[in-house]
Structure formats: C-alpha cells, structure tokens
Amino acid sequence: MSTTVKRRTVFSFLGPSVAALVIVGIIPLGYALWRSFYDFNLTRLARTKFVGFDNYLEVLTNDAFWGAMGRTALLFFVSVPIQLVIGLTIALVLHRPGMTLLKTFTRLALVLPMATTYAVVGLLAQVMMNQKYGVINQILGWIGIEPINFIGDPTNAFIGVVFWDIWQWTPFVALVLLAGLSTVPPEIEEAATLETKSHWTILRYVQLPFLIPSLVAVLILRTADTLKLFDMPFTMTRGGPGNATEFIAVLIERIGNRQFDIGLASAHSIIMLIVTIILARLYIHLFYKEIR
Amino acid sequence: MARPVSYQDRNRWGELIVLVLICLFCIFPFYWMVTTSLKTQVVALQDPPVWLFTPTLQNYIHVLFEEKVGVSLINSLIVAVCTTGLAVGLGCPAAYALARFEFRGKTDLWFWFITNRFVSPVVLAFPVFIIAREIGLRDTHLALILMYLTFTLPIVIWICTDQFRAIPYDLDEAALLEGASQWRIFRSICLPLAMPGVAVSAILSFIFSWNELLFAYILAPRDAKTAPAMAVTFMEGYDVPYGNIMATSTLIVIPVLIFALLASKHLVRGLTMGAVK
Numbered sequence: 001m002s003t004t005v006k007r008r009t010v011f012s013f014l015g016p017s018v019a020a021l022v023i024v025g026i027i028p029l030g031y032a033l034w035r036s037f038y039d040f041n042l043t044r045l046a047r048t049k050f051v052g053f054d055n056y057l058e059v060l061t062n063d064a065f066w067g068a069m070g071r072t073a074l075l076f077f078v079s080v081p082i083q084l085v086i087g088l089t090i091a092l093v094l095h096r097p098g099m100t101l102l103k104t105f106t107r108l109a110l111v112l113p114m115a116t117t118y119a120v121v122g123l124l125a126q127v128m129m130n131q132k133y134g135v136i137n138q139i140l141g142w143i144g145i146e147p148i149n150f151i152g153d154p155t156n157a158f159i160g161v162v163f164w165d166i167w168q169w170t171p172f173v174a175l176v177l178l179a180g181l182s183t184v185p186p187e188i189e190e191a192a193t194l195e196t197k198s199h200w201t202i203l204r205y206v207q208l209p210f211l212i213p214s215l216v217a218v219l220i221l222r223t224a225d226t227l228k229l230f231d232m233p234f235t236m237t238r239g240g241p242g243n244a245t246e247f248i249a250v251l252i253e254r255i256g257n258r259q260f261d262i263g264l265a266s267a268h269s270i271i272m273l274i275v276t277i278i279l280a281r282l283y284i285h286l287f288y289k290e291i292r
Numbered sequence: 293m294a295r296p297v298s299y300q301d302r303n304r305w306g307e308l309i310v311l312v313l314i315c316l317f318c319i320f321p322f323y324w325m326v327t328t329s330l331k332t333q334v335v336a337l338q339d340p341p342v343w344l345f346t347p348t349l350q351n352y353i354h355v356l357f358e359e360k361v362g363v364s365l366i367n368s369l370i371v372a373v374c375t376t377g378l379a380v381g382l383g384c385p386a387a388y389a390l391a392r393f394e395f396r397g398k399t400d401l402w403f404w405f406i407t408n409r410f411v412s413p414v415v416l417a418f419p420v421f422i423i424a425r426e427i428g429l430r431d432t433h434l435a436l437i438l439m440y441l442t443f444t445l446p447i448v449i450w451i452c453t454d455q456f457r458a459i460p461y462d463l464d465e466a467a468l469l470e471g472a473s474q475w476r477i478f479r480s481i482c483l484p485l486a487m488p489g490v491a492v493s494a495i496l497s498f499i500f501s502w503n504e505l506l507f508a509y510i511l512a513p514r515d516a517k518t519a520p521a522m523a524v525t526f527m528e529g530y531d532v533p534y535g536n537i538m539a540t541s542t543l544i545v546i547p548v549l550i551f552a553l554l555a556s557k558h559l560v561r562g563l564t565m566g567a568v569k
Contacts, residue, residue: 133336167321224410
C-alpha cells in the first residue's frame with residue numbers, strides 16, 4: 001500500500017538520508033575516481049601529475065593484484081564449500097524435532113562466532129595457533145600431529161585463515177539454511193518421510209527446492225564478504241608471511257596506507273567497486289522483487 | 293506436531309554428539325580467550341599450554357589503567373552510540389517514505405541504499421582519509437561516526453522499511469481523514485508501532501560499528517582510536533603480551549556478544565538484509 005504525496009513531503013522524509021549517503025558514500029568515490037587518474041603519492045606530493053589510465057594499466061598488469069585476486073578466489077573456493085557442507089549438516093540436525101533445549105542452546109552458541117569482532121578473531125588465531133604455546137597445536141598433538149607453524153609458514157598461514165573463516169562463517173551459513181528449511185511446509189516433509197527412509201532423497205527432492213533462495217543469498221554475500229575480508233588476516237598475519245595471506249582488501253590497504261600511493265590504491269578501489277556493484281545488482285535483482 | 297516415528301528415533305546419540313561438538317567448536321575459542329586473559333605472561337607462555345592455573349586480574353588492570361584500552365573502549369562506545377543514533381534518526385523517516393509513499397525514482401533509490409551494504413570499506417577509506425585531512429576531521433570521532441553511516445544506514449532503512457510495511461494502512465487513513473500531516477502520522481502512529489524493528493536495527497548498527505576496524509585504523513590513529521584498532525597495535529613488537537591481548541579482546545567482545553544474543557533471532561535477517569526471513 002502506497003500513497004502519492006507532495007514532493008516536498010517526500011523530500012523532507014528522504015532528504016537527510018540521501019544527503020548523508022551522498023556525503024559519505026558518493027563524494028569519496030568521486031574523489032577516488034578523480035585521483036585514480038593521477039600519480040598521487042603522499043610521500044612525494046610535489047610530483048603529483050595526471051597520468052590517464054596508467055594506474056589502471058598498472059593494476060591490471062601487476063602480479064600483486066592478480067596474486068591477491070587469486071588468493072581471494074582460492075579462499076572463497078576452499079572455504080565456502082566447506083562452510084556449505086558443514087552448515088547444511090548443522091541446519092539439518094537442528095531442523096529435526098526433539099532435544100529442544102539443547103537445540104535452542106546450540107542456536108545461541110552459533111550466534112557467537114558471527115558476531116565476534118573480526119579483528120579479535122585474528123588475535124585469537126595468533127594466540128591459539130602459536131607453534132609452541134598455541135592450544136590448537138596441543139590438541140593436534142593429542143591425536144599425534146606434529147606442531148604446525150601456522151603463522152610463519154605461507155601455506156599453513158593460508159590454512160589458518162581458512163580455518164578461522166570457517167569458524168566464523170559456518171554458523172551464519174547454518175542459520176541461513178535453517179531459516180530456509182523452516183519454509184518447507186511440514187505436511188510435505190511428513191508425506192515424504194512416509195514415502196522414503198532416505199534422508200538424501202528428502203533433501204534432494206523435497207527440501208532443496210526450498211533452500212535455493214538461502215543458498216543463493218549465502219553465495220552472493222560470502223562473495224562480497226570475502227572481497228571485503230580485511231580485519232582477520234590483517235590482525236593475524238598482516239598479509240604475510242611474504243604475501244601468502246594478502247587478500248585483495250589487505251593489498252589495497254598496503255598500497256594506500258603503507259606505500260602511500262593513493263592514486264594506485266584508488267584505481268584498485270574503482271575496480272573493486274565495479275565488481276561490488278555487479279554483485280549488489282545481482283543480489284537485489286534476485287531478492288527484492290516486491291519493491292518494484 | 294506429530295512426526296513419523298522413523299524420523300524421530302534414529303541416531304539420537306549421533307545427534308547428541310553432533311550438537312555438543314557444534315557447541316564446543318563455537319564456544320571453545322571464547323573459553324580460551326577468557327582463561328588466557330586471566331594468565332600471567334609466564335603462565336601464558338608455557339609449553340605445552342596449561343589448563344589449570346591460578347587466575348589473576350593483573351592483565352585487566354594493566355590494559356585498563358596503564359595502556360589506553362580504557363580510553364579506546366570509551367571512544368568505541370561514543371562512536372558506536374552516536375552513529376547508531378544518527379542512523380536511526382535519519383533512517384526511520386527514510387524507511388517510512390519508502391514503505392508508504394509512491395514517487396518517481398523510488399526503486400533506484402532503494403537499490404542505491406542497499407548497494408552500500410556491499411561496498412568494501414577499503415574502497416572509501418583512502419579518499420576519506422585525504423578529505424578528512426583537508427577539512428580537519430582526521431582523528432576525530434565525527435569522521436568515524438559519519439563513515440559508519442555507510443553500513444548502519446542501509447541496515448536501519450532496510451529493517452525499518454519492512455517493519456513499516458507490516459503496519460496496517462487503516463490507521464494512517466483514519467488519521468489522514470482527521471487532517472493529520474504525514475510527519476504527525478509517522479511520529480504518533482507508525483513509529484511507536486515500529487519500535488521492535490527500530491530496536492533490532494539499532495542493536496545491529498551498534499554491533500557492526502563496534503566491530504569495525506578498517507576505517508578506525510586508517511582514520512583515527514591516536515586520539516579517537518577505537519578498541520579494535522588498539523588491540524591491533526598490541527601485536528606489534530617482539531614480546532607479544534598474550535594475556536594483555538586476550539584481556540583487551542575479552543573487553544571488546546563481551547558487549548557485542550550480549551547484544552548479539554539479545555538480537556539473535558534477527559541477526560540472520562540483518563546480515564542478509566532481509567533476503568532470508
């Protein structure tokens with residue numbers, strides 16, 4: 001239900017929000033777009049000059065950018081499938097009737113990782129994954145695995161990031177899929193359990209169709225959040241050792257904040273922004289039909 | 293609800309073990325964080341790690357009174373509360389307009405609001421860093437409060453639009469016949485009824501602002517430094533003070549966990565911007 005009102009009234013309700021988001025969201029982007037065409041480094045401001053598309057060329061021909069994009073993609077393709085499998089398992093277990101109290105408690109426990117300050121997750125990783133003093137290596141030792149140098153070795157550091165990404169976001173995936181499962185009409189589920197004893201058949205033919213929206217939401221949001229991922233790898237390893245955990249957002253931070261090359265960082269940002277807008281459009285197109 | 297027996301009785305023990313493992317997996321890092329925060333540096337650096345020890349509060353006393361963690365927590369609180377207040381103040385009328393009015397460009401406006409949810413802070417951080425330096429807002433609470441609107445305002449607008457849509461339209465019509473203005477209907481009728489949604493959006497805004505690191509790290513290096521940015525600086529240097537880091541982490545995490553549990557039913561909706569209800 002909507003009503004047509006005077007333009008002035010609409011403006012008085014929406015104007016302040018629009019103004020605020022233009023100031024904090026659009027003006028900085030405009031500035032980044034402008035600076036992305038300049039050689040603009042904070043350590044040599046006097047030599048700032050217009051360079052056209054040079055920064056973009058440098059981004060697209062630079063190993064650092066493609067390396068970071070590759071690592072970001074690798075993280076996504078390693079950790080998201082694991083999150084989906086474990087998350088779906090958790091959701092299916094929680095969806096079954098019975099053990100209400102324990103299940104309520106589990107749902108609350110699942111809320112904790114995804115609300116945890118991302119920077120603190122990186123600190124936890126530092127403390128718990130230390131080669132000598134880390135409890136994770138102690139626990140691995142109980143099952144006969146030699147201590148692993150999670151922070152200092154490139155491959156292991158990447159595995160460490162994957163582990164904590166799984167720890168933090170599997171609960172999110174589980175709760176989203178659980179919400180999806182609750183949209184399956186109980187009558188249909190019950191009818192199916194009379195037909196077959198196979199959980200797999202029920203999942204594939206009865207529950208999966210209802211899970212599609214949740215799965216799509218998870219995939220798009222995890223893509224956007226993996227592209228954004230900064231806090232946890234930054235506090236855990238600063239992108240190192242070498243550049244083993246330098247994901248795209250960590251790379252841009254290094255170029256802007258540690259190399260002071262704002263022009264180049266801006267070019268990276270604009271490219272990121274284009275990817276982001278495509279993702280957002282896709283998400284909105286799929287989920288917000290009712291607004292039209 | 294009656295369910296077929298076969299669906300209920302199988303694998304009860306397996307189910308129990310899975311549930312307990314999930315809980316342990318989620319909670320254990322917090323257990324380790326809190327216990328490490330109660331260890332002295334000597335105990336924290338024992339190889340292998342010890343599980344039983346005499347707890348001490350010296351890490352908390354140290355970080356709160358000798359390091360600037362206390363100040364940074366207050367900075368975090370100021371920034372999170374102000375940006376939440378601002379986002380709710382600006383977002384509620386906007387949400388009301390999106391839910392109730394018909395006007396040109398509404399769809400585009402909605403798209404643009406929601407798109408902000410997807411923009412990485414690193415895209416905005418450097419331009420804002422330069423602009424803030426030019427206009428003298430560097431290292432101020434205000435710079436952070438404004439930048440946090442980029443993610444708090446879309447959350448408030450989405451959740452509240454949904455909430456306003458759920459309010460029956462008859463009330464508005466009755467009030468319109470009485471000659472009430474739209475602002476009056478918004479303030480006196482719809483806003484009080486939408487309070488649950490407003491509260492949820494405020495809690496989520498607070499959580500996201502409190503957790504933010506990138507803007508804080510780049511825009512507020514000293515005076516306005518927030519707690520997550522402060523915790524990061526502990527990691528620099530050789531002798532990493534584990535107890536202090538975990539004490540700081542515990543202080544940072546406890547408020548968000550309380551809020552997250554309060555809003556647990558709505559957290560998923562907030563994180564998916566309502567795609568999953």
